Amino acid sequence: MINLKTEAFSHVSYKNWAHNMVNNRQHKKILFTGPVGVGKTTAIQTMSDVDVITTDEDASDMTKKRKSQTTVTMDYGYMNIGEKERIHLYGTPGQERFDFMWDILKNGALGLVLLIDNSRKNPQQDLKFYTESFKDFIASGELVIGITKADENTNPTIDDYRQWLTKLSINAPIFSIDSREKTDVSSLIQALLYSMDPGVAA
Amino acid sequence: MLTPRNKQPIKVGILEISAQNKALLKFFFSDSGKSYFKEVNADQASCFIIDYDSPGAKESWETTFKESQKPGIIISIKEVDLPSTIWVAKPLSVKALMDASITIKDIIDTENSIKETIITPIEKELEENHGEIAEEVTQHETTPLETEIDIVEVDNIEEKNEAVEAVEAVEAVEAVEAVEAVEAVEAVEQESIQETITAEYQIEDGEIVENIIETIKEKPELVLAGTSEAASSTSFAVSSDQIDVNHGLRAPDLFLDDKGISSTTPIDKTEIDKGSKNEGDEIDSLLESLISEEKTDSSLPVKLFKSEAPEKNHNVVEITPKITLEDFDLVQETVATELKNDVQSNEEETEKYNDDKETIDESVTKVFEANDSTDAIDTLINDLQTNANIINNPKGKNGLTSSKPSKKSAEDELQNLLEEIRHEANEPSSKSRVQRKTYLPTMADERWKLICGENKKKHNLQSLCTITPHEYILSSLLETIKQTKETNTVSRVKFKDIIVVIDPSTDSVYCNESIFSDYYATICHAPISKNDIKIHQLDESEIRLYRNKIEARDENAHLIESFIWTTSLVTYRGYLPIATDINKKVGLKYWPNLTRLENMPHSIQIAAVFHKCSKSLSEITNELDIPKKYIIAFYNAALSLGLIEQDERKHLSASKNTDDKPKNRGFFSRILQKLGA
Numbered sequence: 001m002i003n004l005k006t007e008a009f010s011h012v013s014y015k016n017w018a019h020n021m022v023n024n025r026q027h028k029k030i031l032f033t034g035p036v037g038v039g040k041t042t043a044i045q046t047m048s049d050v051d052v053i054t055t056d057e058d059a060s061d062m063t064k065k066r067k068s069q070t071t072v073t074m075d076y077g078y079m080n081i082g083e084k085e086r087i088h089l090y091g092t093p094g095q096e097r098f099d100f101m102w103d104i105l106k107n108g109a110l111g112l113v114l115l116i117d118n119s120r121k122n123p124q125q126d127l128k129f130y131t132e133s134f135k136d137f138i139a140s141g142e143l144v145i146g147i148t149k150a151d152e153n154t155n156p157t158i159d160d161y162r163q164w165l166t167k168l169s170i171n172a173p174i175f176s177i178d179s180r181e182k183t184d185v186s187s188l189i190q191a192l193l194y195s196m197d198p199g200v201a202a
Numbered sequence: 203m204l205t206p207r208n209k210q211p212i213k214v215g216i217l218e219i220s221a222q223n224k225a226l227l228k229f230f231f232s233d234s235g236k237s238y239f240k241e242v243n244a245d246q247a248s249c250f251i252i253d254y255d256s257p258g259a260k261e262s263w264e265t266t267f268k269e270s271q272k273p274g275i276i277i278s279i280k281e282v283d284l285p286s287t288i289w290v291a292k293p294l295s296v297k298a299l300m301d302a303s304i305t306i307k308d309i310i311d312t313e314n315s316i317k318e319t320i321i322t323p324i325e326k327e328l329e330e331n332h333g334e335i336a337e338e339v340t341q342h343e344t345t346p347l348e349t350e351i352d353i354v355e356v357d358n359i360e361e362k363n364e365a366v367e368a369v370e371a372v373e374a375v376e377a378v379e380a381v382e383a384v385e386a387v388e389a390v391e392q393e394s395i396q397e398t399i400t401a402e403y404q405i406e407d408g409e410i411v412e413n414i415i416e417t418i419k420e421k422p423e424l425v426l427a428g429t430s431e432a433a434s435s436t437s438f439a440v441s442s443d444q445i446d447v448n449h450g451l452r453a454p455d456l457f458l459d460d461k462g463i464s465s466t467t468p469i470d471k472t473e474i475d476k477g478s479k480n481e482g483d484e485i486d487s488l489l490e491s492l493i494s495e496e497k498t499d500s501s502l503p504v505k506l507f508k509s510e511a512p513e514k515n516h517n518v519v520e521i522t523p524k525i526t527l528e529d530f531d532l533v534q535e536t537v538a539t540e541l542k543n544d545v546q547s548n549e550e551e552t553e554k555y556n557d558d559k560e561t562i563d564e565s566v567t568k569v570f571e572a573n574d575s576t577d578a579i580d581t582l583i584n585d586l587q588t589n590a591n592i593i594n595n596p597k598g599k600n601g602l603t604s605s606k607p608s609k610k611s612a613e614d615e616l617q618n619l620l621e622e623i624r625h626e627a628n629e630p631s632s633k634s635r636v637q638r639k640t641y642l643p644t645m646a647d648e649r650w651k652l653i654c655g656e657n658k659k660k661h662n663l664q665s666l667c668t669i670t671p672h673e674y675i676l677s678s679l680l681e682t683i684k685q686t687k688e689t690n691t692v693s694r695v696k697f698k699d700i701i702v703v704i705d706p707s708t709d710s711v712y713c714n715e716s717i718f719s720d721y722y723a724t725i726c727h728a729p730i731s732k733n734d735i736k737i738h739q740l741d742e743s744e745i746r747l748y749r750n751k752i753e754a755r756d757e758n759a760h761l762i763e764s765f766i767w768t769t770s771l772v773t774y775r776g777y778l779p780i781a782t783d784i785n786k787k788v789g790l791k792y793w794p795n796l797t798r799l800e801n802m803p804h805s806i807q808i809a810a811v812f813h814k815c816s817k818s819l820s821e822i823t824n825e826l827d828i829p830k831k832y833i834i835a836f837y838n839a840a841l842s843l844g845l846i847e848q849d850e851r852k853h854l855s856a857s858k859n860t861d862d863k864p865k866n867r868g869f870f871s872r873i874l875q876k877l878g879a
Contacts, residue, residue: 028869081872157709158763162792173793173809184797186877187806191793193870194810199826200870
């Protein structure tokens with residue numbers, strides 16, 4: 001993992017820098033989002049063919065209770081598809097104070113992978129928050145949901161999440177995953193692609 | 203803010219009050235309130251200050267006021283209205299105390315003027331009478347009594363002096379503490395959130411620092427270390443306002459609770475200061491050596507810390523790192539350059555990696571595909587010969603250069619290697635060369651045959667065999683599961699020698715037989731009589747027994763959804779349930795949790811088709827280039843889970859025509875190949 005010690009930027013500086021980065025790769029990208037510590041960076045690392053570029057910094061607020069470092073701008077990795085093609089994997093920062101990055105990163109994304117941590121106090125609230133935040137994108141694009149840490153924390157169950165999604169009028173694939181397991185994250189991406197085009201054949 | 207009318211401070215006596223408020227007041231009296239108040243003993247005071255929330259304060263005030271008839275400043279949370287008193291609300295503030303001083307001064311002046319006008323003549327008369335009486339007494343008293351009185355007075359003076367010195371010493375200490383308390387409060391007010399680590403120590407006064415050092419030496423993981431430079435400048439990683447020590451290392455609260463009770467008592471700071479000067483350097487060096495270590499919460503003793511420690515080292519003091527604009531530009535350039543270089547270098551590396559990978563993959567694939575081990579060996583030999591050519595060619599694919607063995611020696615090595623391989627080929631092949639995966643393709647094929655049935659390419663759906671679900675154990679299991687969920691009980695189902703315990707509260711099922719075994723598949727696929735099935739609810743002791751097994755993550759414990767999925771697959775084995783309308787449009791209510799269910803080919807694509815498209819079974823099987831058996835197996839399992847939506851009106855997703863070729867289909871196809879779909 002390549003860790004750029006990018007010290008704290010100003011709000012505008014972040015936007016400019018990230019926008020420049022992202023504009024170079026507007027298409028063929030998948031966005032990973034979710035609350036702090038859910039496993040976005042890990043999931044990208046699991047799938048990426050190269051070392052993931054991260055922008056982690058020491059956590060300074062409530063985040064440090066969950067993890068000592070947190071993504072301040074984004075995570076970036078990619079998967080090579082053949083010789084010339086590439087699918088870019090972007091991870092949003094989890095903290096809400098960096099939510100301006102979400103708007104930048106979702107531009108041109110094929111789909112959204114939302115990860116929810118089943119060990120957090122209120123996963124339902126997290127689900128509601130992120131689906132609201134990306135409401136416009138979900139309406140036009142595709143969404144898959146991965147529930148992390150569900151193997152250790154069995155409540156709430158997948159059925160509960162299905163009921164909550166129904167209340168939010170969202171019908172998306174929802175799987176229990178371990179961000180470290182390639183098969184699990186791969187299943188999420190496959191579900192995303194097949195949701196976009198069920199007729200596609202491998 | 204009111205200002206004192208005259209510069210004479212009011213003599214005030216402090217009655218019942220908490221240690222923290224006392225320290226605050228003393229600090230106030232010694233600093234900004236110097237011109238307003240002067241603390242004196244109770245008998246010299248013109249007024250009193252009392253914390254009305256302290257235990258016994260009410261009675262104390264009543265007694266004092268009764269005896270002295272002097273006004274008071276009442277400090278409490280709730281307003282108190284008593285005669286000759288001023289109420290000051292908690293938390294204390296400088297302004298409130300200053301205003302109180304003005305008001306109490308007025309009250310004192312008023313009372314004094316009343317005494318002068320009314321009481322003085324009476325007192326004069328009494329004094330005169332007292333004087334006459336006193337003269338009579340002195341005439342009759344003997345000398346020893348007077349001597350005794352004189353001696354007592356002298357002793358009192360010495361004691362008094364000692365007491366004053368002691369008080370002054372304590373006041374000096376407490377004043378310092380109060381200053382620290384104010385600074386601590388200010389620091390707390392500035393920070394929005396501060397997670398603290400508190401420690402509980404049961405230690406004697408004056409040994410705090412020594413014990414801390416010893417503990418750190420024994421257990422270095424207790425030390426909080428920062429990763430930035432600021433951390434090293436902190437003399438002690440555990441800052442004074444973050445350790446809750448019963449003996450008052452923590453700064454006293456400035457804001458009291460309702461009862462005004464504080465758990466800490468002030469300590470003799472002077473002794474600590476002596477120790478800390480010498481030990482501080484030692485602690486710094488110790489901390490620096492421990493800064494890079496990462497410790498986990500599990501290594502921290504519960505006894506020493508109240509709340510969780512962070513997972514990794516972090517800087518307690520510094521909140522946000524700062525960067526200059528120049529540094530930012532440099533970082534931005536570095537990032538862009540690194541990415542660019544990464545892309546370029548990675549392209550070269552990945553090209554090389556892909557080449558190597560292809561070579562390896564081909565070799566491995568050929569080994570797997572070869573039916574005869576001799577063919578595999580020959581393939582390997584050919585690959586090695588190819589690689590040998592590369593090695594021998596200094597300007598070959600891998601860019602190897604001159605410092606390579608001579609051509610002749612490389613050929614010898616290759617020959618030796620080939621001889622070894624031929625020798626090995628004559629021996630029985632070891633399993634380890636072939637079995638590299640848990641599921642070999644052949645084993646997976648067998649399993650999929652078991653759960654999905656034979657390939658029914660040539661048969662249309664209508665001619666497929668059907669089974670009557672009620673004749674199989676699956677229907678009883680599904681009914682029992684539904685019942686246990688509704689009643690929230692734990693049930694046990696026994697059929698033949700298979701026992702299934704269903705615990706809906708933990709969403710788990712325990713089965714004494716592996717549900718992935720052929721025996722279980724055989725039992726499930728065979729019709730069973732209702733008499734062979736025994737169902738009963740478990741009592742507490744039985745529940746405890748099975749829950750222990752489930753909680754231990756026994757390999758025979760499964761999620762309910764996973765259990766139903768596999769049982770359904772092995773029951774139907776590619777047959778359709780009787781009376782299935784293959785032309786009826788169906789949908790999928792929810793995606794199954796496929797990552798935690800038994801794997802079968804094309805399950806994700808089939809789920810997407812059922813979910814996105816409102817089509818019939820026959821349409822889907824005709825349109826998708828997927829063997830029918832997998833589509834039917836998925837349908838049966840989803841139906842058993844209750845995920846198939848039979849009502850067309852309830853399909854949430856808009857119908858999509860799978861014939862439309864959206865853009866990026868080719869790209870998606872390549873991604874799916876990459877993902878191993």
